[in-house]
Amino acid sequence: MSLSFNINTAHPTPLYHQLERAIRFAIATGKLSIGDQLPTVRQLAVDLRINANTVAKVYAELEREGVVQTRRGVGTFVKARHFEAARAKDRDRELRELEDRFLAEASHLGFSAVEAVDHLKVRLKKEK
Amino acid sequence: MSLSFNINTAHPTPLYHQLERAIRFAIATGKLSIGDQLPTVRQLAVDLRINANTVAKVYAELEREGVVQTRRGVGTFVKARHFEAARAKDRDRELRELEDRFLAEASHLGFSAVEAVDHLKVRLKKEK
DNA sequence: GTGATTGTACTATTGCAATAGTACAATCAA
């Protein structure tokens, strides 16, 4: 696995914000551990097919907030920190956004929120 | 309650997109029912402290997609779903795909399917 | 019919996201 970071250039949310969230998540969910090196600015830009400046902007912001530590000429690394507190909150916030998107799209198909959730519940029971 | 729609001008996501999702969400969760009138373009702009053109853009887009119906000089209303005509099988298949994606992404965040659905259920109850 | 209300349609402007390109600085291996 090569840390895809799942960003979407078609989505109206700014790329820098999508990427920042994706990286925070990778850390929060343990895909990236303390001390791990992130892809280089240039490499990640190539992988995600976005501009290197956008990646650099994200790394700089995460550095500013103490999430990562960059060593010029060496690379960018996940900084040792107390994520445990922020972890649950971040995951919850992300889950909520997933839920909102799911409900909005289900509504677009003509399903109410209750209908969609019930449908999901039934599926889980059947497939258990 | 006056349909606050919870948008955030500080958030990098475009306002038009936040508002569109908020309205879809209000419909999906039953805060807005079929036939209900939405705030007028100008009124909502005042309430949310955003530009009327931004609101108009969202209403126009929702109109284009059949979510609301606007009657010039009268107002904008939640439209009776035109999806009902769509074949139940297609809708069901689409819903399943949405569900699969939702569960996959939730699991990616470290939530089990049951946890995600339970979380959703609780949210719907609280926000009703 | 009149006037108020509501949605629609423009123009113009500002600011930021994203891109492209280039150059420079720090680190490390050989």
Added chain:
DNA sequence: TTGATTGTACTATTGCAATAGTACAATCAC
């Protein structure tokens, strides 16, 4: 020391989001 790698720092450009302002069109109450 040299060269490759990595992050940093610029300039310039394009496109869209958002705003401000104005004018017009359709509907309804009176």
